Amino acid sequence: MIGLPELTAVVMLVVLNAYVLTGGADFGGGVWDLLAAGPNRDRQRDLIAAAIGPIWEANHVWLVIAVVMCFTAFPTVFATFGTVLHVPLALVLVGIVCRGAAFVFRSSGTQSITARRVWGRTFAIASTLTPLLLGAVVAAVSTGAVGRAAERIGSGEYLGVYVRPWLAPFPMSVGVLTVALFATLAAIYLTLVTSDPSLRQEFRNRALVSALVSVALGGVSVALSHDAAEMLTGSHPIFPAGGALAAALTVWCLWTRRFKLARAAASALVSLVLWGWAASMYPYLVPDMITIRAAAAPAGTLEALLWITAAGALILIPSLLYLLRLFAKRTLPVHGEARADTGPAQEPR
Amino acid sequence: MTDLFAARADMAVSLGFHIVFAEIGIALPVMMVLAEWMARRTGQQEYRELAKRWAKGVAVLFAVGAVSGTVLSFELGLLWPRFMQLAGPVVGIPFSLETLAFFTEAIFLGVYLYAWDRISARAHLAAGIIVAMSGAASAVFVVMVNAWMNAPGGAVIEAGHIVRVNVLAGMESPVAFAQVVHMLLAAYAAIGLAVAGIHALLILRGARLGLHRRALVVALMVGAPAAILEPLSGDLNGHVVARTQPVKLAALEGQFHTERGAPLRIGGWPDEAAAETRYAIEIPRLLSVLAYEHPDATVRGLLDFPRGDWPPVAPVHAGFQLMVALGSMMALVSLWGGWTALRKRDIASQRGLLRALVIVAPFGVIATEAGWTVTEVGRQPWIVQGVMRTSEAVSPMPGLTAPFLTFTLLYFGLGLIVVAVIRSMVRETEGAAPA
Numbered sequence: 001m002i003g004l005p006e007l008t009a010v011v012m013l014v015v016l017n018a019y020v021l022t023g024g025a026d027f028g029g030g031v032w033d034l035l036a037a038g039p040n041r042d043r044q045r046d047l048i049a050a051a052i053g054p055i056w057e058a059n060h061v062w063l064v065i066a067v068v069m070c071f072t073a074f075p076t077v078f079a080t081f082g083t084v085l086h087v088p089l090a091l092v093l094v095g096i097v098c099r100g101a102a103f104v105f106r107s108s109g110t111q112s113i114t115a116r117r118v119w120g121r122t123f124a125i126a127s128t129l130t131p132l133l134l135g136a137v138v139a140a141v142s143t144g145a146v147g148r149a150a151e152r153i154g155s156g157e158y159l160g161v162y163v164r165p166w167l168a169p170f171p172m173s174v175g176v177l178t179v180a181l182f183a184t185l186a187a188i189y190l191t192l193v194t195s196d197p198s199l200r201q202e203f204r205n206r207a208l209v210s211a212l213v214s215v216a217l218g219g220v221s222v223a224l225s226h227d228a229a230e231m232l233t234g235s236h237p238i239f240p241a242g243g244a245l246a247a248a249l250t251v252w253c254l255w256t257r258r259f260k261l262a263r264a265a266a267s268a269l270v271s272l273v274l275w276g277w278a279a280s281m282y283p284y285l286v287p288d289m290i291t292i293r294a295a296a297a298p299a300g301t302l303e304a305l306l307w308i309t310a311a312g313a314l315i316l317i318p319s320l321l322y323l324l325r326l327f328a329k330r331t332l333p334v335h336g337e338a339r340a341d342t343g344p345a346q347e348p349r
Numbered sequence: 350m351t352d353l354f355a356a357r358a359d360m361a362v363s364l365g366f367h368i369v370f371a372e373i374g375i376a377l378p379v380m381m382v383l384a385e386w387m388a389r390r391t392g393q394q395e396y397r398e399l400a401k402r403w404a405k406g407v408a409v410l411f412a413v414g415a416v417s418g419t420v421l422s423f424e425l426g427l428l429w430p431r432f433m434q435l436a437g438p439v440v441g442i443p444f445s446l447e448t449l450a451f452f453t454e455a456i457f458l459g460v461y462l463y464a465w466d467r468i469s470a471r472a473h474l475a476a477g478i479i480v481a482m483s484g485a486a487s488a489v490f491v492v493m494v495n496a497w498m499n500a501p502g503g504a505v506i507e508a509g510h511i512v513r514v515n516v517l518a519g520m521e522s523p524v525a526f527a528q529v530v531h532m533l534l535a536a537y538a539a540i541g542l543a544v545a546g547i548h549a550l551l552i553l554r555g556a557r558l559g560l561h562r563r564a565l566v567v568a569l570m571v572g573a574p575a576a577i578l579e580p581l582s583g584d585l586n587g588h589v590v591a592r593t594q595p596v597k598l599a600a601l602e603g604q605f606h607t608e609r610g611a612p613l614r615i616g617g618w619p620d621e622a623a624a625e626t627r628y629a630i631e632i633p634r635l636l637s638v639l640a641y642e643h644p645d646a647t648v649r650g651l652l653d654f655p656r657g658d659w660p661p662v663a664p665v666h667a668g669f670q671l672m673v674a675l676g677s678m679m680a681l682v683s684l685w686g687g688w689t690a691l692r693k694r695d696i697a698s699q700r701g702l703l704r705a706l707v708i709v710a711p712f713g714v715i716a717t718e719a720g721w722t723v724t725e726v727g728r729q730p731w732i733v734q735g736v737m738r739t740s741e742a743v744s745p746m747p748g749l750t751a752p753f754l755t756f757t758l759l760y761f762g763l764g765l766i767v768v769a770v771i772r773s774m775v776r777e778t779e780g781a782a783p784a
């Protein structure tokens with residue numbers, strides 16, 4: 001039955017979905033910064049920086065919304081995650097801080113080239129490790145390991161409760177898969193915003209490789225854990241079937257250079273993974289431990305939260321579209337484009 | 350270090366760091382918008398250049414504010430899971446509204462910073478105004494959360510769970526209004542005067558006057574009125590604390606014994622063991638007047654309350670003294686500036702005033718940290734006044750010292766780098782870039 005708690009959970013999932021598609025692509029940009037190679041290396045990095053610059057902070061807020069919704073609507077779940085997953089979440093935070101700060105320091109254009117190299121590296125490495133941990137956290141929740149650990153809080157068993165649930169083969173494989181998926185999203189996005197044929201070609205090839213790697217990693221994840229297999233069979237078959245279809249479509253579109261369609265297909269793929277994950281846990285939020293109903297805040301809170309979200313959507317969605325339109329129109333990177341304002345400074349070549 | 354202490358210290362460091370950037374995010378957009386508006390009105394390009402230069406700084410500072418705020422939203426669960434389990438349904442409402450506000454802020458900041466030449470001048474100014482308004486709105490809502498922790502109400506709690514809420518509870522706390530006003534004024538005063546001080550210093554050092562005189566004027570337009578109003582607003586906070594949190598009032602005044610016609614103590618050091626405040630200058634009956642508007646009013650002392658309900662008295666008292674001292678000086682210098690402006694003198698040529706502005710530049714931020722110490726340490730041992738103790742709220746995870754040290758180091762390094770980046774930006778304006 002769909003009541004207020006379920007509705008709230010669905011809205012939360014929509015928010016998370018927005019985060020993985022937008023913030024995820026920003027992380028993926030960092031991955032490609034790390035892997036930038038070839039004679040065009042610096043121009044790849046400039047493209048990434050210019051593409052992320054105006055939007056990453058807004059994209060990042062989706063995560064904060066999900067967190068706030070979680071503690072407002074499902075406070076017990078938030079408390080459980082905060083306790084058992086303290087270590088990886090704290091590391092995620094370190095990653096978020098390093099990444100955001102390094103990105104703006106590099107772009108501020110006031111320092112030496114060496115300093116900017118250091119910021120560039122920090123940004124790239126943090127962008128790669130953070131989604132890895134996020135993916136691992138999400139996977140750890142779905143296997144039920146978090147719920148089992150939560151029951152042993154206070155048992156004095158540190159590793160078993162606070163480390164092993166997420167530092168295990170299956171969560172790690174999902175972490176790597178997350179990185180690959182985000183990288184795919186980013187590479188496709190970059191093909192769309194550049195007007196430079198050679199850069200477009202480079203990112204098309206990268207998108208193709210990362211899409212194929214994602215498919216392989218998806219297979220590894222499934223193989224690695226019977227929990228995962230159970231998860232796939234436990235949820236509606238539409239998710240694995242749809243996911244396979246979306247993956248195939250992504251690769252085909254990239255092969256035939258239909259980039260807009262490729263972006264839609266890759267977005268669908270990532271979303272299906274997320275919704276499949278959620279569906280496999282239903283009606284639990286922490287498998288075998290806390291159901292949506294049991295965790296839900298009083299109805300008054302949920303109602304208010306949903307009203308605020310609705311009002312927020314009314315204000316924010318048009319604003320967000322305006323922001324994206326404003327910056328989607330330009331094609332990047334334009335050499336010597338007047339970026340004197342605040343845009344990322346170009347490395348002298 | 351106990352885990353409880355580590356968690357408290359971690360929270361204090363994270364908030365103490367975030368609040369600086371939050372204040373900047375509240376006040377600097379107002380100054381940018383004012384400068385841009387002056388550029389339109391007067392046609393003087395220096396104002397526009399000023400707005401652009403400030404915007405450059407905001408791009409960096411806002412990002413640090415955003416990442417440190419993200420850390421906080423997680424830390425509530427990492428450090429205080431039981432608090433959030435209890436209070437989430439109440440404080441979540443103002444927190445959700447805050448999220449809405451800073452989402453708006455982030456979107457329009459993207460427009461403002463990156464679209465100078467992409468949209469019409471009017472649309473650009475409008476984007477700036479939205480940024481300034483949503484920055485203030487963020488502060489309003491998040492301070493309401495804190496107000497609820499200080500004076501909770503509106504929630505029915507059974508067996509450690511909130512079973513029914515008045516959704517406005519988080520926002521209707523009797524201390525919310527006073528705290529919100531005081532915080533907003535603090536942000537405008539602290540950042541306005543800090544920026545004024547930086548430009549005053551550059552003028553004293555002989556930097557190009559065209560830009561810096563205008564910067565000084567705009568910064569003072571924001572900072573000075575707020576700094577003059579801040580002590581009045583603080584008086585209201587004092588009244589409200591007296592009414593809702595008598596233990597905190599006793600601690601911040603160093604009042605151990607219940608007393609009719611209590612004196613106001615200036616300075617001094619409270620000795621908890623001896624239950625007296627030494628070395629203070631006492632002004633007879635003034636505390637009774639300030640707190641209860643009557644020279645003979647009774648002020649309850651700490652000894653009236655169980656020892657287990659006392660906050661650490663010395664830091665609360667010292668923090669309060671520091672805030673008031675710094676606030677008084679900021680107000681005086683602001684009055685001086687206002688007087689100079691009223692007499693139509695050129696502020697940028699009054700070297701005495703410029704020197705005074707340089708001296709008070711850091712006061713606002715220090716006063717803010719001191720004020721929050723009063724509020725937060727003064728609430729101890731409660732995390733939610735009268736409802737939940739901090740020791741009941743802390744995470745059961747052992748080894749909380751590790752995250753405390755990690756985030757302290759991280760923020761320390763980040764703070765140093767931010768200072769270096771901003772300094773090099775300021776240096777750039779010192780040179781003779783054409784106006």
Ligand code: HDD
Nearest residue numbers: 528532535580583584586587673676713716717720721724
């Ligand atoms: C620029 C910063 C600044 C300045 C100049 C002042 N304050 Fe303040 N004060 C703050 C910044 C601040 C703050 C950091 O913003 C606090 C912490 C919590 C809050 O709402 O505001 C605060 C809290 C605070 C409280 C405690 C409120 C509570 O716990 O609920 C009192 C009683 C005062 N202030 C009183 C004053 C007085 C009498 C001042 C006279 C000069 C003064 N403040 C100047």
Ligand code: HEM
Nearest residue numbers: 357360361364365368491492494495721725726731732739
């Ligand atoms: C308005 C939003 C704020 C909220 C919701 C908030 C919340 C909290 C919470 C949950 C704690 C831990 C529990 C406790 O010790 O009572 C805490 C402690 C603390 N906070 Fe705040 N806080 C806010 C603002 C600030 C700011 C801006 C500062 C700036 C310096 C600050 C300084 C501290 C300090 C020093 C402590 C530790 C107090 C102690 O344990 O002795 N707080 N706060």
Ligand code: HEM
Nearest residue numbers: 064370371374411414415418419421422451455487488491
């Ligand atoms: C526990 C307390 C707090 C939490 C959880 C919190 C959370 C956050 C978060 C997540 C952001 C990031 C927004 C983005 O991504 O753009 C943020 C930014 C902001 N916060 Fe806080 N915050 C807290 C305390 C405060 C306080 C005490 C103030 C000031 C009164 C404040 C004012 C702001 C402002 C103005 C911003 C906008 C960003 C900026 O200008 O730097 N916050 N906060």
